[in-house]
Amino acid sequence: MTKSELIQSLVASQPQLDQRDVELAVKGLLERMCRALQVGERIEVRGFGSFCLHHRPARLGRNPKTGASVQVPERHVPHFKPGKELRERVDQ
């Protein structure tokens, strides 16, 4: 399912909202979620799961082409932990 398919599916079940509203709402939700993660804030959605950042410490990496070692700086990466309900739903 892509974003536009999700939008279509929401339009079908929310007849009081027109397509434009649904598009803006979906984009608004995703943007709000990105912004939370960007400032290091967790996202907790009961039944669905939670998003947080995981820290990756700085390390010495290698350029696989040349073999030269390069310092890889520390970074934060988004992480998703599915909630109980979603885990069970997917694993049935």
Place this chain on the structure above:
Amino acid sequence: MALTKADLAEALFQELGLNKREAKDFVELFFEKIGEALGQGDTVKLSGFGNFDIRRKGRRPGRNPKTGEAVPIAERRVVTFRASHKLKERVDSHARSGG
């Protein structure tokens, strides 16, 4: 503090002018639709945010960490999330700028 469904509904109310009831229902339905697709084994691709994939994990022998007893872990399906490059960049550039 964590961002919750209530905060997301509030954002739809403030920024898009959905009424509170519509905003709350919309947020519920948004996650419900994603969960439904994943429940059917479908991948969910949200450009600019990330992809939710279903992965099959093979059966493996496990252990009860408390008792040390061997317990088989059956084959199962799990959801994984891969953040988009855009989201990774946003998260990382902010972290590096000291925020």
